Amino acid sequence: MTLSSPTKRPALHRTVLGNGLTVLVIENAVADIVSARLLIKAGTGREARSQAGLFSLLASLLTKGTRHFSSMDIAEQVESVGASVGTDASVDYSLVSLKTVTADFEAILALVAEMVRYPSFPEAEFDLERHLTLQSLRSMKEQPFTLAFNALRAAMYGEHPYGLPGIGTEESVANLTRDDLEQAHQTFFRPDNCIMVVSGRIQPEPAIALTERYLGDWTAPDTAIPATRYPPVPTTATHVVIPQPTNQSILVLGYPTPAVHDPAYAVLKLLSTYLGNGLSSRLFVELREKRGLAYDVSAFYPTRLSHSQFVAHMGTAPENQAIALQGLRNEIERLGQEPLTKDELEATKNKLLGQYALGKQTNAQLGQLLGWYEVLGLGVEFDQVFQDTIRSITADQALAVGKRYFRDPFTVVLGPDLANG
Amino acid sequence: MTTTTLTFPGTVHQLENGLTVVHQHMPATPVVVADVWVDAGAAQEPLEWLGMAHFLEHMVFKGTERLLPGMFDHTIETQGGFSNAATSHDYAHFYMAVAADALPTTLPHLADLVLHAAIPADEFVRERQVVLEEIRQAHDDPDWVGFQALSEQVFPDHAYGRPVLGTAEILAQRSPEEMRSFHQRHYQPDNMTVVIAGGTPLEPTLDMVRHAFRAFPTPPTTTPAVVPGKVDSWWGVRRQVLRIPRLEHARLTMAWLGPGIDDLDAACGMDILSALLAEGRSARLVRELREERQWVLDISSSFSLQRDCSLFTLQAWLAPDAVDAVEALICERLSTLAVQTVPTAELERAKRLLTNDFAFSTETPGQLAGLYGYYSVVANAADSYSYPDRIRAHTPASITSLVQTYLSTNAYASTVLLPTT
Numbered sequence: 001m002t003l004s005s006p007t008k009r010p011a012l013h014r015t016v017l018g019n020g021l022t023v024l025v026i027e028n029a030v031a032d033i034v035s036a037r038l039l040i041k042a043g044t045g046r047e048a049r050s051q052a053g054l055f056s057l058l059a060s061l062l063t064k065g066t067r068h069f070s071s072m073d074i075a076e077q078v079e080s081v082g083a084s085v086g087t088d089a090s091v092d093y094s095l096v097s098l099k100t101v102t103a104d105f106e107a108i109l110a111l112v113a114e115m116v117r118y119p120s121f122p123e124a125e126f127d128l129e130r131h132l133t134l135q136s137l138r139s140m141k142e143q144p145f146t147l148a149f150n151a152l153r154a155a156m157y158g159e160h161p162y163g164l165p166g167i168g169t170e171e172s173v174a175n176l177t178r179d180d181l182e183q184a185h186q187t188f189f190r191p192d193n194c195i196m197v198v199s200g201r202i203q204p205e206p207a208i209a210l211t212e213r214y215l216g217d218w219t220a221p222d223t224a225i226p227a228t229r230y231p232p233v234p235t236t237a238t239h240v241v242i243p244q245p246t247n248q249s250i251l252v253l254g255y256p257t258p259a260v261h262d263p264a265y266a267v268l269k270l271l272s273t274y275l276g277n278g279l280s281s282r283l284f285v286e287l288r289e290k291r292g293l294a295y296d297v298s299a300f301y302p303t304r305l306s307h308s309q310f311v312a313h314m315g316t317a318p319e320n321q322a323i324a325l326q327g328l329r330n331e332i333e334r335l336g337q338e339p340l341t342k343d344e345l346e347a348t349k350n351k352l353l354g355q356y357a358l359g360k361q362t363n364a365q366l367g368q369l370l371g372w373y374e375v376l377g378l379g380v381e382f383d384q385v386f387q388d389t390i391r392s393i394t395a396d397q398a399l400a401v402g403k404r405y406f407r408d409p410f411t412v413v414l415g416p417d418l419a420n421g
Numbered sequence: 422m423t424t425t426t427l428t429f430p431g432t433v434h435q436l437e438n439g440l441t442v443v444h445q446h447m448p449a450t451p452v453v454v455a456d457v458w459v460d461a462g463a464a465q466e467p468l469e470w471l472g473m474a475h476f477l478e479h480m481v482f483k484g485t486e487r488l489l490p491g492m493f494d495h496t497i498e499t500q501g502g503f504s505n506a507a508t509s510h511d512y513a514h515f516y517m518a519v520a521a522d523a524l525p526t527t528l529p530h531l532a533d534l535v536l537h538a539a540i541p542a543d544e545f546v547r548e549r550q551v552v553l554e555e556i557r558q559a560h561d562d563p564d565w566v567g568f569q570a571l572s573e574q575v576f577p578d579h580a581y582g583r584p585v586l587g588t589a590e591i592l593a594q595r596s597p598e599e600m601r602s603f604h605q606r607h608y609q610p611d612n613m614t615v616v617i618a619g620g621t622p623l624e625p626t627l628d629m630v631r632h633a634f635r636a637f638p639t640p641p642t643t644t645p646a647v648v649p650g651k652v653d654s655w656w657g658v659r660r661q662v663l664r665i666p667r668l669e670h671a672r673l674t675m676a677w678l679g680p681g682i683d684d685l686d687a688a689c690g691m692d693i694l695s696a697l698l699a700e701g702r703s704a705r706l707v708r709e710l711r712e713e714r715q716w717v718l719d720i721s722s723s724f725s726l727q728r729d730c731s732l733f734t735l736q737a738w739l740a741p742d743a744v745d746a747v748e749a750l751i752c753e754r755l756s757t758l759a760v761q762t763v764p765t766a767e768l769e770r771a772k773r774l775l776t777n778d779f780a781f782s783t784e785t786p787g788q789l790a791g792l793y794g795y796y797s798v799v800a801n802a803a804d805s806y807s808y809p810d811r812i813r814a815h816t817p818a819s820i821t822s823l824v825q826t827y828l829s830t831n832a833y834a835s836t837v838l839l840p841t842t
Contacts, residue, residue, distance in 0.1 A: 030447075030449050030784070031780065031783070031784050032780065033780065033781060033784065071702070071712070072702070072703060072708070072712070075701060075702035075703040076703045076770075078701075079700075079701040079702070079703045079704075079770055079774060080703075080766070080769070080770045080773070081773060081777075082770075082772075082773030082774040082775075082776065082777035082778070083777070084781075099781060100777075101777055101780060128712070128715060131715070132718055132719075135670065135718045135738075136718075138669040138670065139669055139670060139718075139738075141667070141669050142563055142667060142668060142669050142670075143562075144561050244667065245666055245667070246561045246667075247557040247558070247560045247561050248554065248557045248558050248561055278494065278498045278503055279482070279491075279494035279498065279503075279504065279505070280491065280494040280495040280497075280498040280499070281498075285491055288551055289490065289491055289547075290547075291547075292547045292548065292549075292550030292551050292554075293550075293554075294551070294554055295551055295552075295554035295555040295558055296554075296558065315554065315557070315558050316554065317553075317554065317557065346499075347495070347498075347499035348499075350498075350499050350500060350501045351498045351499055351501060353501055354498075354500065354501015354502055354503075354520070355501065355503065357451075357452075357501065358452065358501075358502075358503065358518060361450070361452065361784070361785045361786075361787075362784050362785060363784070
């Protein structure tokens, strides 16, 4: 048996309240913890370029004031019981999460419901958070990888909202107003656009009853949720050079790849595992273990509602950057030229399925994954569908997908002495 | 508030050869984590072998007489598990997560790697390149650079003041023979703890460990003397200002020597102080400096328990011209804390945060293995579970006394990072 084999799973219950709110309950009595997450089906991918950073700022303002509570009231209520409440904006959804010992769950749920339904966006808090966001944007420039990755994303996505950092740009954030936040909240924060996931030491009946009590009378407006429309993405690959006086050169390359609903999705997840995941991955073995070119080298393929990207990256000594970049490309594009061996294919499936299982160990992790599948419109069944699909992938399928997508990467090189590189 | 006394849920065993084994059966999980902790961190290095402990951690994965380089990673990962390692001043540890029924076949391999690292000469030369990349990458991270500078200031005569990664110059002079000698000397049963947590019962597990960890290397007759050095407290303010290229925000870090492992009650009290001052929006310094005065972008505190001497730090991200005012204000607030009793509600808030954090961090086998292993190396494993009780036992008076003893505003170190321009 490996970790991918079916094992005893916590019981899962799914229901939809009268107001359209989807509720998932995952009962897991092992620890005296309840983790809950409210996922709102709108994230930074919904932003106009001029309003980039809107959802990120909206998420941080949720904890900074409601019709009844000030920012400090909220902080004190949460912190006095030792709970944690977090908010976040991702590309395809926004998130409010909480974690408490079981006894405190109701009180914190009540507070979170108030935050989500009745944020007041106080002027002073808005100014403070916007100021801190602008400072965070400056911090990003301190990290060579972040700088290089932002450049890659900009090149690959052009006018598409995925092309900007989730927290926006200095220009867009400076122009955001409280009205923008209120508008976005009114449009997207509604029960029929949300998934509530409760996991931990709680039974389904009380979990659903509590959700009903605090979120059941939240009514959706009559208007329809606006449809998403994305601009086309650039089709011609570019090469970007960023001179920086760093000790290492950072190489990032990205191949345009499809979204989660495409049949190639599972295959690309498998290929990214083969290439870039773990100490036995192809890039790690070939470029680090055999050739000593890097400390960090890996690949990833994010799950996206709209266009995704297949990214590989490494840091290397400046004198090795040309050979390293060629090495990265060769390893990736080889997958479109020669099929994986039977052993490689089986080994990669086991690795992917095992690590997938290991990524669902805590209440919070499992809840997040299933809630996200709901957001993506795949449903909780996708947890099983995805694993079955992975098991069924053939070497020919993998080769065809490699051939189709691994051809002409967008590249970014950041480092010193680039005139000679 | 309900108070439950937690008893250590695991068991500690000492095998005939002196090896310590810590075990916890978690019947509900299909995963097992095996984590081998060795009292052979950077503090065990002779001065001229700086970086050896960490480099050896890399070389352990380069195989043995029986296992070729990469075979272990490949075996573990293709069964759906993962492995990794880390080195600090007080320890090196090597761990893997696998399906419970894969433990009997994989544990012997982990033991073989750790006990019988072959350290082949060609791999040694190649892997040194990887470590040099790791060092280059670290030097591109301003926070790493700042922390090293601070450590040197606080521990000028102790290994804690030296970088775990070593330096390129010293690594260039090391040989595989020296590394083998370091390995043979320290990777001995009375220097090690094997932690096994997850879906595996005690008896077969103990037998597995006994069998896998039976043949230890023969200790060398001579190796250079190990002198971790001494820790001296000082009077006055040790202050340094570093100019860092590409820095967008200044950093101010203030550091104090804390109690050691011989006084765990006091050490837990330092965690309370850390939470009181800077954990969460209602913590004193966060509230005043970030939310009200808006002098900092962020401020955080950390207390790290180390064997020879722990370290208490406060770190702020801020504008260069705010550094002096913030440092002065922090000193003023600490002086107040030394003479004015902490209100009960505030103390309770910090206690609940910490005891809940403890509960939240004992959910998975990996978390538990890390917790037990760390305590086993610096103190002993069962002490980990006395943490909530030690936290609860603190009173306003004991906290005041800790401030007076450890957080003097007349004896601390501060490191300031400023941009070069």
